[in-house]
Amino acid sequence: MADSDDELFGAEHVRVYRETGGERGYTWRRGSKILLLTTTGRTSGEPRTTPLIHVADGDRWVIIASNGGAADHPAWFKNLRASPDATVEVKADAVPVAATIADGDERTRLWAEMNEVWPDYDAYQAQTEREIPVVVLTPR
Amino acid sequence: MNYMLLIHQGTTPQPGTDEWDALSDEQKGAVFAAYQAVNATPGFTPGERMQSPDMATTVRVQDGATLTTDGPFAEMKEAIGGYCFFEADDLDAAIELAARIPAASMGGAVEVRPLV
Numbered sequence: 001m002a003d004s005d006d007e008l009f010g011a012e013h014v015r016v017y018r019e020t021g022g023e024r025g026y027t028w029r030r031g032s033k034i035l036l037l038t039t040t041g042r043t044s045g046e047p048r049t050t051p052l053i054h055v056a057d058g059d060r061w062v063i064i065a066s067n068g069g070a071a072d073h074p075a076w077f078k079n080l081r082a083s084p085d086a087t088v089e090v091k092a093d094a095v096p097v098a099a100t101i102a103d104g105d106e107r108t109r110l111w112a113e114m115n116e117v118w119p120d121y122d123a124y125q126a127q128t129e130r131e132i133p134v135v136v137l138t139p140r
Numbered sequence: 141m142n143y144m145l146l147i148h149q150g151t152t153p154q155p156g157t158d159e160w161d162a163l164s165d166e167q168k169g170a171v172f173a174a175y176q177a178v179n180a181t182p183g184f185t186p187g188e189r190m191q192s193p194d195m196a197t198t199v200r201v202q203d204g205a206t207l208t209t210d211g212p213f214a215e216m217k218e219a220i221g222g223y224c225f226f227e228a229d230d231l232d233a234a235i236e237l238a239a240r241i242p243a244a245s246m247g248g249a250v251e252v253r254p255l256v
Contacts, residue, residue, distance in 0.1 A: 009246065010153055010162045034164070051164045068168030075161035120169055127172075 013051045021092030028053070032117050035061060036089040037137070039079035050076045053118050054090075055110075057136070061088055061097070062110050065133040069124030077133060088137055097137040107134045142227050142255040143234040149221030151247035154192065171242045178240055183227035193219030221248070225255075 006029045008016055014036055017025030028034045032053045041048045052063045065077035080086060080099040088097050102110050111134055115121050125132050153159035160168075179186060193212040196219070200207045212219035221243065228234040231252065238250040 007245065009164070009167045010159060013164070014162065029166075029170075032166070048158075048161065050162055051167075053164065053166050064165065066165040066169060068165055068170070068172050070168065070172070074165055074168075118166055120166070120173070123173075124169055 008051075010051075014049050017051065018089070022090070025051070026091055030118070035063070037063065037076055038087040038089070039076045040083045040086075041075075042079045042082035048076065048079060050074070052076075053114075055113050055117055057110065057113075059139060061090070061137040062102075062114060063135050063137065064111075064114050064118075064121055065135055066121055066124040067128075069127035071128050071130070073130070073133070077135065080135065085140065086137065096140050098140045100136050100138065102134040102136050106136075110134050110136070141230065141234075142225060143231075144253045144255055145224050145226060145234070145238055145241070146220055146251040146253065147222040147224070147241060147243050147248065148218055148251065149193075149243055149248045150217050152221070152243045153246065154221075171246075174240060174242050178224075178237065181226075181237060184237070185225040185227075187223040187225070190220070190222055193221065 005016075005024050005027070008025050008028070013025050013034070017034065017036055026034055033055070034051045035054045036049050037052055038047050038049045040046070054061045054063050056062075065074050067074040084099045086097055086099055088095050111121070114134070121132070151159075153163055163171075178184060193216055196210075196212040198209045198211065198213045214220075226234050226237050228237070231254075234252045238244060238252050241250050244250045
């Protein structure tokens, strides 16, 4: 089952994660841990859910707006800039959070931690001119 | 042997759609990396990039009259989303490459056709 769950993606990943309270879909490729982030669509106003690799930092969660190294920010990041209040689902728990963008020493520290979990972030950064945002989600 | 690979997108998420936005950033990175690896494979020749199948116009001639319909010849989800070429030693090698095209594992399929 572990191997096939590595292949989960997109809406199917979200569905399986929710149905199993993260029993399936929380642990993903290379042992990374997935949370579900639900933002409010900046044009639609509709809830938009994306599975994302994260690390926990105290009671906060850290995610990276890499968009896989694409030139533009991911939609969820643009949604957070328009409306920083969001919801995080970690396993079976849903937590309302507020998003902030890490900078300075904190960004450096968190970027390094995220790269330990998913070493491709440095490669993503090398492919794009923009500085890839490190986003901190704090319970509200 | 030279092969043509016809990429049927099926339900594969396409950039610029809600389905694409619902992919994790790391999944998108894996898709980009897979395409880069395929492109870098010796013997591989990419096709021109195609606009989405809903931009297609299908043309038929009946009794000397040209008839057009909007959309692809096949059903939308079975329409061709892209194509490429691969000079390979044998079919197995072409199949191995086809399997590394992201659409093959994300809701679509790749048809491998030997060229004459």
